[in-house]
Amino acid sequence: MSVVGIDLGTLNTVIAVARNRGVDVITNEVSNRATPSLVGFGPKSRYLGEAAKNQEISNLKNTVSSFVRLAGRSLNDPDVQLEKEFVSAPLVDVNGQVGAEVTYLGKKEKFTATQITAMYLTKIKGTASAELKLPVSDVVLSCPVWYTDAQRRAILDAAEIAGLKCLRLTNTTTATALGYGITKTDLPAPEEKPKRVVFVDIGHSNYTASVVEFKKGELAVKSTAWDRHFGGRYIDKALVDHFATEFKEKFKVDINENAKARIRVAAGVEKLKKVLSANSVAPLNIESVMNDVDVRGMLKREELEELIKPMLDRATAPIEQALAEAKLKPEDIDHIEMVGGCTRVPALKARIQEFFGKPLSFTLNQDEAVARGCAFNCAILSPVFRVRDFSVHDIVSYPIEFTWEKSEDIPDEDTSLTVFNKGNVMPSTKILTFYRKHAFDLEAKYAKPEELPGKANPWIGRFSVKGVKEDSKGDFMICKLKARLNIHGVLNVESGYYVEEVEVEEPIPEEKKEGDMDVDSKEPKEPPKMRKVKKQQRKGDLPLAAGTAALDQSSKDTAAEKENQMIMEDKLVADTENTKNELESFIYELKDKILDVYAEFANDDEKSRLNTKLEAIEEWLYDDGEDASKAQYVSKMEDIRSIAGPIIQRYKDKIQQEQEVAMKKQQEAHAAKQAEIERKKREEEAKKQAEAPEPKDAEMTDAETTKPDEVEEPSS
Structure with a gap:
């Protein structure tokens, strides 16, 4: 992954x-x-x-x-x-x-x-x-x-x-x-x-x-x-404007009238700017900037700093x-x-x-x-x-507020609330509570539009809360909405649910007085005193519908499908261009090799037919074949191979035969060398054995040895 x-x-x-x-x-x-x-x-x-x-x-x-x-x-x-x-x-x-x-x-x-x-x-x-x-x-x-x-x-x-x-x-x-x-x-x-x-x-x-x-x-x-x-492009713009004025005076050309000329000057001043970061002066030379006019100029670092003084300030x-x-x-x-x-x-x-x-x-x-x-x-x-x-704790760049329509049942209700302030940690989640008897909408927008870049539209999204109704007693439904500014810095109302207030019993915490000590006692403790309190319990979800600046899924799917089509078109064009280049290279290669490398493997008729075919396809390639399809280039390649194939095969067969002969000679030479090594090894071993000294008989004492003529007779 x-x-x-x-x-x-x-x-x-x-x-x-x-x-x-x-x-x-x-x-x-x-x-x-x-x-x-x-x-x-x-x-x-x-x-x-x-x-x-x-x-x-x-x-x-x-x-x-x-x-x-x-x-x-x-x-x-x-x-x-x-x-x-x-x-x-x-x-x-x-x-x-x-x-x-x-x-x-x-x-x-x-x-x-x-x-x-x-x-x-x-x-x-x-x-x-x-x-x-x-x-x-x-x-x-x-x-x-x-x-x-x-x-x-x-x-x-x-x-x-x-x-x-x-x-x-x-x-x-x-x-x-x-x-x-x-x-x-x-x-x-x-x-x-x-x-x-x-x-x-x-x-x-x-x-x-x-x-x-x-x-x-x-x-x-x-x-x-x-x-x-x-940034850099504003420095480049100042330099281009400076040289545009200079070239108009010195060379009588106005690069502002020609977009291509201005782009070429922009590329030149970008290099000049980099040179001036390490040097005190730098030249600018552009050939044929427009109307076949060559231009040149020079700029000192001090002049550059003067040109961008409003930026530096x-x-x-x-x-x-x-x-x-x-x-x-x-x-x-x-x-x-x-x-x-x-x-x-x-x-x-x-x-x-x-x-x-x-x-x-x-x-x-x-x-x-x-x-x-x-x-x-x-x-x-x-x-x-x-x-x-x-x-990583990032922060919110612009304050975000929610606004909604005033409920008829709550005449003094506020209709807006800044939920995420500038500088709040991001990502962040806030729970919004509404008391309503009917479905309602709320909008998210930037609280201070004047701070947005280029006076952009402050609207972020509209969120509709469905499934809201009054309870069995005719009272308000307590609606909870989870608003989240996620790790992308994008706002969504992620979920909605409603709660009901129910009475539950809970023990009253005992207040300890100063000096009281916990002492183990064998006497049974009194049951804790209980009290009834109201708590909110989640009862169910509220369906939400959101409208934001993001593309809907069907639009994204359509765009992705279009993108895949264009990718395939690009790939086909690239493959076609590669096939065309292969055909062109094959023609040049054969034209050269048929004169030397393949010459002995083709008769005069084959050479004539091959050259005629190569000339015809080369002429087609630079005329009607300039914008041909991949299949056409492949077909022309096959036409050439139908004539050149046998010639190339003969050449390959000879090369293979020569390689086999060379391999056989190499193997024989290797075997002979091994045999020679073995022979020398045997000779050395034999020589060592021949030069080794004869083993001497072990010396015996007189008591153990008797001469033949001194054999003792057995006593009677």
């Missing part, structure tokens, strides 16, 4: 697996440790990950990026409108959700951001399976801490469509904190002062700061703050907010751990270090820390792994 953690990023995705008593980050099909978060659509198949990156510039309108930030949102969301600047494919409304309109298999198709995320997760699942040589099912996925209920449900739906079981949807900084703490052996004991660490994660498009307290075997997130529009805002919410000061923090690719920018590091007044820590891998934390979390949740006990 596999244990996989996935850092699902806006720019790249990193996959980590728990194995060999540790956690490894795995590579994709081109040996990269991070896979581009891109999905492209073509006339024959889809392009996922690396394949999508390779065709991005030539297929901009059909390549979708940033789908992780789009999932679970609507087209008119202000954040989605801002995201259009970073997505080259046209965004459209698909049944109330934002999606992309692309040309796929020669026709216009609309896919929701959730579907596109599922397509990409299918690719990630395949990459992990290929590396592990095992089917992948259980995973832990990361998401930004600021995701709403609808966005979290969209990611979970995408995972399910892709055939993945998400054990936990974890916040990125919480995953980083787990990866940091679970390996530490020097954490303070539960009764001691906790170790306080601030995790600063600045990636491609997000900036998150979390204050986390560690004790032995547990971590507790105390506060988290974020900036959703802060708010570099510590999330940290300040997180510390304020945790009621801590910079001097209360023991360590500041930096992760995310953007934390390599020197000016950014300098601003944060100046704020804390102490050195920053870079003990974690900046690009892979989140994925590693997700893999650790998956191992903890998986039944097949034994992991050191480590508890």
